[in-house]
Amino acid sequence: MDPIVSAEVINFPPQFLELMHQALPDENDFADFIAISQRPLRRAIRVNTLKISVENFLVLTAEHPWELTPVPWCQEGFWVVLNDEQIPLGSYAEHLSGLFYIQEPSSMLPVTALFAGEERPLTLMDMAAAPGSKTTQIAANMANHGLIIANEYAASRVKVLHANLSRCGVTNSVLTHFDARVFGAALPEQFDAILLDAPCSGEGVIRKDPQAFSQWSLESTHEIAQTQRELLFSAFHALKPGGRLIYSTCTLNQIENQQVVASLLAQFPDAVTIESLHDLFPGAESVVTAEGFLHIFPQRFDSEGFFVASLRKTASVTPLPLPSYKIGKLPFQPVSRLIAQQVTQLAESVGITWDDRLNLWQRDNELWLFPKLVEPLMNKVKFSRLGFRLADIHNKGYRWHHEAIIALAKPTPSTLALSAEEAAEWYRGRDIYPNSPLPKGECLLSYQQQVLGLAKVVNQRIKNSLPRELARNGPLFK
Structure with a gap:
């Protein structure tokens, strides 16, 4: 076991345990759920194919002190066991240059479902995008073609979202900062596909965040579910007829999952159908519900808990009233x-x-x-x-x-390839003093054939131009 956090004894609220007992009536299964919830979560990564193929990534990192195990539902995903804890995953050169994203495997499922079969959407919205794991996964599936509108309601998270998109080389996205309930009225039937990874009570992330239940109550769960219904209705209105809508949460109760989807089906019985996810990946049949949803409890795959529903809009619906806000003049x-x-x-x-x-x-x-x-x-x-x-x-x-x-530069014959030590100095925000002669003027810098930045050479010094907010402290790759 390669933990993300130290295990803590979790005291579940009694009403939560009642809900879980209803969902897991088998006593042994319920006991397994309680036991695994006390165990730390495994680390995992997803290779960013916008910058490198999975095959080349495995060759590049073959000598790293880690063991990789493939994730069955995402061909770019791997569980990671670190044999050397001195360097955090986020301080590896391949992470800093955007070759991989640290992402829990269950959270890779919604995007896998979004692109299942022959689905190739051209315009897509990620309605609750930060910090960017699913948006970057979507962009990789689209190979930077088409358009992604990545929306984030929390202002403090928009900057993080942009930084992750930039690091991963995403060029087909634009960012919005709204309560996503506005999009059904503002952009009716605009998108080929929509991902709503809805804000939720977070019951499925307990292994990563033992404090997830600090504010949990049955009353707040029902309040969250009402918000989710409003977001789902908005997403449905913004979806084109024929489009696919993925609704997902990282929570476990049916109030926020099955019941939220059921409310959409009841409202638009002639305009939406469920697409079963029973064959999304080998083993999916063990976690599929009678309706065709994926409802993953953490003991099933030794992962976070997750819920995924795939919905198809089969007909247009009556549009919502247009919003009253004014856009203002575009300053571009x-x-x-x-x-x-x-x-x-x-x-x-x-x-x-x-x-x-x-x-x-x-x-x-x-x-x-x-x-x-x-x-x-x-x-x-x-x-x-x-x-x-x-x-x-x-x-x-x-x-x-x-x-x-x-995002855009590729190494050229004049690009200066750095050593590992020099690249680490670059990421620390320090100037570099190579022993070999340097070209004059500006030059691209690279490490592992990935462009790190554009720097000016002053005498025999490479002047560091890395934005200050990206400079790293602490141990880095060797």
Whole structure:
């Protein structure tokens, strides 16, 4: 067992135990649930195929002091046993450069369900996106094609969401910061697919967070379920006819799971059907409900608890009243063809390239790249962040932004490949003093064939340009 946290004795509320006893009538099964809930959770990662294939990742990390076990429902997912605890998973070079995401395997299931079969959505919404595990997984499944609107209600989590999307090289997303109950009215029948990983009571994460029950009550569970119903109805209105809607939670009770879905079916009996997930992966039949949902208790796969429902919208429904808010004037404007040509050529000279899925926009002296598919939506909803910042214009040319470099730049013949020690110094925010001669001016830096940033060489010193908020303290990779 490779724990995430030290085990704590958990005192379950009596009313919660009553709910679980109803769901798990077999006494041995119920005892297994109580026992495993006291055990620490296993670590796991998901390889980010936007930056590296699973095969190449396994070759790259073959000498790492860890043991990887495949996750049966996600071909990019692995449980991890660390044989050396000195370096945390988040301090490995491959994590810092976005080659993998630390993610609990059960939380990989909703996106696996979203793309099951031949589903290839072009426009997609992640209604409760932070910190970004599922949004980055969605982007990898879409290979950065199409458009993802990643919404997060909590203002404090939007910055974390953006940082994770940037680190993982996601270029087809835009961010919104709303109570997601607005989208059904604001963007009716707009999306090919929607993921609603709903805010919940968090009963399934008890092994990672022993304090998950500190505020639990049956009354609050019913209040949360009412919010979930409103969010689910909003998602359903925003979904195109024929589209797939995944509703998921990391909680265990039926009040927030089966009963929430049942309320949608009762409201729109002729416009929604359930798609059974019984064959989503080998072993799914052991956790599928009579309705076709996945209801995973932690003792089933030695994981977090999770619930996943796949719903298909079969017909249009009466639209909701349009929202009364005003969007305001967009502070961006498209750049001219001449400037676009010039910027593209200069960007290519430092290794930054993009294709026609992205368009150049300007705000004052800032240049941004927006996914082309978001443009029809710009006058319908206010965005917290549209695409990402490419460069600032100044009197000597362009100053390229770090987020654009790590998302778009590829190593070139003139890229300076760093050693492990030098790359660690870069991530600590320190200047680097190589022993070998250095080129003059700006140059891309790489480690493990992944671009780390664009730096200026001053004499025999590589001046560190890593944004201060990304600098790391503590032990790093060796």
